[in-house]
Amino acid sequence: MSDSFFDKYENSLLNFVVGIAVIMFIMFGAGVLCPLLILLAQQFIGEFTPKEFGTFFLVCILVMTLCIVVPNILIVRGKPIAAKINLWNIYFQLTCYSLLLLLFKHEYKWLFLSFVSFPLLAYWLMLTTKYKAFVSFYEALRKDPVGFREKLLER
Numbered sequence: 001m002s003d004s005f006f007d008k009y010e011n012s013l014l015n016f017v018v019g020i021a022v023i024m025f026i027m028f029g030a031g032v033l034c035p036l037l038i039l040l041a042q043q044f045i046g047e048f049t050p051k052e053f054g055t056f057f058l059v060c061i062l063v064m065t066l067c068i069v070v071p072n073i074l075i076v077r078g079k080p081i082a083a084k085i086n087l088w089n090i091y092f093q094l095t096c097y098s099l100l101l102l103l104f105k106h107e108y109k110w111l112f113l114s115f116v117s118f119p120l121l122a123y124w125l126m127l128t129t130k131y132k133a134f135v136s137f138y139e140a141l142r143k144d145p146v147g148f149r150e151k152l153l154e155r
Contacts, residue, residue: 005140006151009133022125023072026086027095029118030068033044034060036112037096044048053149078142087126093119 033155038056042048048056067089074082106112120133123132141148 004132005136005148006155009129009136011133011137011152011155014135015130015137017047017131018125018128019075020093022086022122022131023068025122025125026068026089026093027065029115029122030089032112032115032118033093033096035066036100036104039101039106043103043105068082075135076138077148080139083126083131083135087123090119090123090126094123 005011026055034061035057038048038053041056042053067085071082071085075086094116097113097119100109101113104112
């Protein structure tokens with residue numbers, strides 16, 4: 001096994017903290033975005049009944065959860081290309097928050113839109129070498145599990 005992971009990155013616990021923080025910030029941003037998008041639709045379509053609002057909310061949350069969980073499972077399985085899906089998810093969230101900024105009319109609009117900080121933080125952390133080390137760790141582990149573990153024990 002090549003030492004490419006150990007040559008490029010310093011293996012530390014901070015890598016995993018950053019990786020988990022990225023996932024959490026994406027989830028927080030999506031969790032706030034879903035009800036805001038439903039409120040925006042309600043602004044244009046008309047009032048939803050509580051049952052309709054709950055149904056739309058459940059569908060929206062399920063779709064966003066799958067879009068977050070599946071790529072991160074793939075990353076842990078050693079597929080680094082799935083990190084691009086996280087990036088697309090962040091771009092989608094930022095686009096939706098921009099749309100809300102332009103169209104949403106609510107008394108607490110600026111309070112709701114302050115949650116745009118979550119996808120921005122996730123994007124900023126994704127650009128760090130700690131996140132790249134987090135993704136590369138699982139990729140190297142998948143390529144040669146036995147050799148990687150031996151090198152990990154040596155260090």
